Amino acid sequence: MLHLVPVADAEIAGLFDGPAWIAAMARFEHALAQAQGRLGLIPTEAARAIVQALSPPAVSPDAVAAAALHDGNPAIPFIRLVGQGADDPAVAAWLHYGATSQDLVDTALMLMAARALDMLSVRLMRVGDRLAALAEAERDTVIAARTLGQHALPTTFGAKAAFWLDPLVRHRDRLAAVRREAVVLQFGGAVGTLAAFPAPVAARLSAEMGRRLGLAVPSVPWHGARDRVAAIVTILAEIGAACGKLARDMQLLMQTEIAELAEGHPGGSSTLPHKRNPVLTQRICAAQQALAGLPGRALTAAIGEQERAAGPWHGEWALIPQAAEGCGAALAATEALLCDLVVDRDRMGRNLDVTDGLIFAERLSFALAPSLGRDRAQALVADLCRQSLADGIGLRDAAAAAPAVGAVLSPAALGAVFDPLVATGQAGAVVDAVVARWRGVADGGGGSETP
DSSP: OOGGGGGOHHHHTSSSSSSHHHHHHHHHHHHHHHHHHHHHSSOOOHHHHHHHTTOOOOOHHHHHHHHHHHHHHHHHHHHHHHHHHHHHHHHHTTTTTTTTTHHHHHHHHHHHHHHHHHHHHHHHHHHHHHHHHHHHHHHTTHHHHHHHEEEEEEEEHHHHHHHHHHHHHHHHHHHHHHHHHHHHHOOOOTSSOOOOOHHHHHHHHHHHHHHHOOOOSSSSOSSSHHHHHHHHHHHHHHHHHHHHHHHHHHHHTTTTTOOEOOSOBBBBBBSOOTTBBHHHHOOOHHHHHHHHTTHHHHHHHHHHOOOOOOOOOHHTHOOOOHHHHHHHHHHHHHHHHTTTTEOOHHHHHHHHTTTTTGGGHHHHHHHHHHOOOHHHHHHHHHHHHHHHHTTTHHHHHHHTTOOHHHOOOOOOHHHHHHHTTGGGGGGHHHHHHHHHHHHHHHHOOOOOOOO
């Protein structure tokens, strides 16, 4: 659909489409029947018949979806249609024994989410690796830092890239934690108490199902505790926000008047032949915008009534697929952007000089402060800045001609004040620290910040 083009990701979307839902629900029922047959909870012949009927199930996603509008959820028509399509009546008699619709829907969603999170983790690592390489390559490329849209101080483009990378280090850890802690089996029966089975057997059944499905088994069913869904949606939105921050910054640096960056394959215009539009950054920002509201919706759905909500739970089903696809689109576009990013270092240098030295004003006041005191130094530099603007001379020349400056700073010391790379402060150390932390995560050697 055309309205989804900016946030679409076919690869991720395919993990949650109709066939994927059918396959995931079949996996749940397959594991349930095998585990119950092994534990003697249903006849062994029935378990074999159920497995055969589910390999694969002769069920149309469209048929399940259509019936779900009447039945209230896709689990009910799925179970009914599988039973009706089976030759052996034992399938209809024993399929889904002791489980509830929410067990089937929630676990199916988690099975699909597991694949999506694994895929997104790989994409996140690729984006982080490219950002780390960019930060190292541009470690000493001086660029004007901008606050409130104005020149502030010199920094390096490598430091900018490191600051874009920094949240991804944390998101890498958080995504792994969410994958481990939130993607779990749902199996609780009608109200989360597994009342259909004796206590020792219920625990063994849950453990066996978790083993067969490759899902961790929570200490208790989570029918009414929806924080896991919210956690998945939130981390994906946070990753999208990190991509969006990078894209917005790059968009500004791609403006005609700045032109320090450019997309390697920009878009055109339907009417302006000269346009080189930043299509990848706009896609990233659109995906982030689509993601931004999803955590709030997940938290709203988390306040469902009693043991199973009438409405909030149903509205929750789309959140993980939407978040995964939006995050996937943002990461894919960010990787493509970094692959072909055009960095104009000469333009960065020219833009650094556009204020004729005013970007070094803070450094000059700091250099004068030990001798003149902070207030006198700042007042003197403010006067020199006004003089520079009024007379059209550079701040360095204005400072060199000022007796009060000459009495404190030698020509060499004044020159050091206006050295662009020296003026970047700890920018190089920022690059080294963030890249080292990222590489530690990437190589499996830790990398989290220590208090």
